[in-house]
Amino acid sequence: MAKVAREMVERAxxxxxxxxELLVKNAAAELTTFYYYxxxxxxxxxxxxxxxxxxxxxxxxxxxxxxxxxxxxxYELGGKLPEDMKAFHDISACPPAKLPADPTDIKAMxxxxxxxxxxxxxGYTHICxxxxxxDHRTYDLSLSILQEEIExxxxxxxxxxxxxxxxxxxxxxxxxxxxKYLR
Amino acid sequence: xxxxxxxDLAQYNGRNGASAFIAYRGTxxxxxxxxxxxxxxxQVLHNAGEDMTDxxxxxxxxxxxxxxxxxxxxxx
Numbered sequence: 001m002a003k004v005a006r007e008m009v010e011r012a013x014x015x016x017x018x019x020x021e022l023l024v025k026n027a028a029a030e031l032t033t034f035y036y037y038x039x040x041x042x043x044x045x046x047x048x049x050x051x052x053x054x055x056x057x058x059x060x061x062x063x064x065x066x067x068x069x070x071x072x073x074x075y076e077l078g079g080k081l082p083e084d085m086k087a088f089h090d091i092s093a094c095p096p097a098k099l100p101a102d103p104t105d106i107k108a109m110x111x112x113x114x115x116x117x118x119x120x121x122x123g124y125t126h127i128c129x130x131x132x133x134x135d136h137r138t139y140d141l142s143l144s145i146l147q148e149e150i151e152x153x154x155x156x157x158x159x160x161x162x163x164x165x166x167x168x169x170x171x172x173x174x175x176x177x178x179x180k181y182l183r
Numbered sequence: 184x185x186x187x188x189x190x191d192l193a194q195y196n197g198r199n200g201a202s203a204f205i206a207y208r209g210t211x212x213x214x215x216x217x218x219x220x221x222x223x224x225x226q227v228l229h230n231a232g233e234d235m236t237d238x239x240x241x242x243x244x245x246x247x248x249x250x251x252x253x254x255x256x257x258x259x
């Protein structure tokens with residue numbers, strides 16, 4: 001635990017235990033999403049499926065990166081992850097992104113993906129709101145993750161034809177915002 | 184339609200098998216089936232059995248999300 005770092009956050013008026021619980025729940029959401037995205041990606045076949053496979057893969061890797069980036073902050077603040085993987089899964093901040101009943105239904109698949117990303121966007125906005133001006137490190141981390149989650153939402157929303165967002169796919173590298181926490 | 188006082192509402196806190204009800208602008212909603220209100224707790228900070236009218240302004244979502252839940256009464 002980073003004792004003084006935690007103390008600074010507490011002194012700023014943040015309930016650190018509540019914040020840590022939120023971070024753990026969101027870390028669980030990232031890891032479970034990574035798992036389910038792996039299954040989803042494997043089922044993205046055919047002309048339609050192949051068209052979104054690469055972008056789903058970028059989102060999958062970046063969600064794993066979000067998990068990796070969140071874990072050190074949880075421990076810095078005096079928290080920890082559950083020792084039981086099932087318990088970790090069950091406290092996820094977002095509903096697990098299950099494969100649609102018909103895995104060839106690409107629109108249903110995209111709907112699962114966009115809903116998962118929208119849950120994440122709300123979750124990190126919530127954490128940013130709680131930490132802005134109070135816990136600079138958690139705020140910056142959450143904002144970095146939020147930037148990527150918003151792009152994920154935009155990608156899948158565009159594939160669903162909901163409207164343009166002006167975003168483009170990654171060009172070779174993943175996590176342009178979060179990578180600074182992974183070095 | 185059933186009328187809920189603050190004390191009535193507090194019994195539906197989502198814990199120990201109780202339903203999870205919340206009040207918003209005088210209407211009581213049943214959120215028991217919501218993933219985001221499991222065990223009567225939402226985003227760590229909010230508890231079922233309470234009036235969320237003031238809290239929702241700080242939430243990263245609007246009141247439109249409540250429309251998909253069943254209205255069970257009026258909050259008086």
